[in-house]
Amino acid sequence: MDNKPAWTESGAILNQLMEIARISALAEMASGIAHELNQPLGAIATFAQAGERMLNRPDPLLGQALDVFRHINHEALGAGDGIRRIRRIFEHERAAHEVCRMADLVGELRPVLDMLATRVNGRLQVEIGTAPELPGLRLDRLKIQHVLFALVQNAFDAASVRADQVPEVRIEISGDRYAIETSVIDSGEGVPAEIQGQLFRPFFTTKLRGTGLGLASSRAIIEAHEGTIGFEVRKQGGSRFWFRLPVTAA
Structure with missing residues (x-):
């Protein structure tokens, strides 16, 4: 699942980072957000198990299981992309709108x-x-x-x-x-x-x-x-x- 926080305008970036810096270093912030993104991966594993149970039923729920697995695959790939995007956030990369x-x-x-x-x-x-x-x-x-x-x-x-x-x-x-x-x-x-x-x-x-x-x-x-x-x-x-x-x- 994607969970992708970010900033765009440089002024907003500086204001937010100044507030956050009073609590923790930027490295901790990046690490915490990455952790927040990794948590949905555990949920993906849970849904994968649910999909497996759908297929193991005497009357397999094929349509529902296929939908679940498609979404899991798509969002798992997206989560990795989200982590890479977060790293770029702290390099002040301007996002495309x-x-x-x-x-x-x-x-x-x-x-x-x-x-x-x-x-x-x-x-x-x-x-x-x-x-x-x-x-x-x-x-x-x-x-x-x-x-x-x-x-x-x-x-x-x-x-x-x-x-x-x-x-x-x-x-x-x-x-x-x-x-x-x-x-x-x-x-x-x-x-x-x-x-x-x-x-x-x-x-x-x-x-x-x-x-x-x-x-x-x-x-x-x-x-x-x-x-x-x-x-x-x-x-x-x-x-x-x-x-x-x-x-x-x-």
Whole structure:
């Protein structure tokens, strides 16, 4: 699975690195992000075992197994590419931007996001505003997909805390001619007030094996794209993490 954090504009790079340097050396940052990328490889192995079980059934689930193995192969290769890209990030390599639609980025990443849902026996829904048709954005495809992956992964982790319901995550894409907003909404218990101010700080994590880099790198990516990122605790339960990218960047 790909999980690829990065920065683009040199000013944003320097600002983020100055903040991170107060906590740890850049080498540690690179190592931590690489570790974050390597974790999905363990999930890939788990899904491979699941695929094998599908084939070993008295009535093999051939179609489902083939889909699983295709996605595993593709994402395993992509994870290696992601690690190489991260190394280049810290050499201040400028990323190439292209015009993309958020709906297309979500669609490309959907098989991986569905795997996250399967891992916790959860459900993933995607809702895309179409009236009027949402414009494209000039962005780095892989970096924005990293943000999506990180937010959805966190959302399923949060939703899985509640044992009284099926973990549910919903992605909503909306916008107008000025900006496109992407929201990731979970059915969890919300973000405790005492940690809300720390969520986007590098190396802050509430997970036993977390690196604390997913949200920090996501913020850096979105701000480097001249966008904004934030969250809110929903009155009806759960949280909504969102990021907004300006159409003027297209």
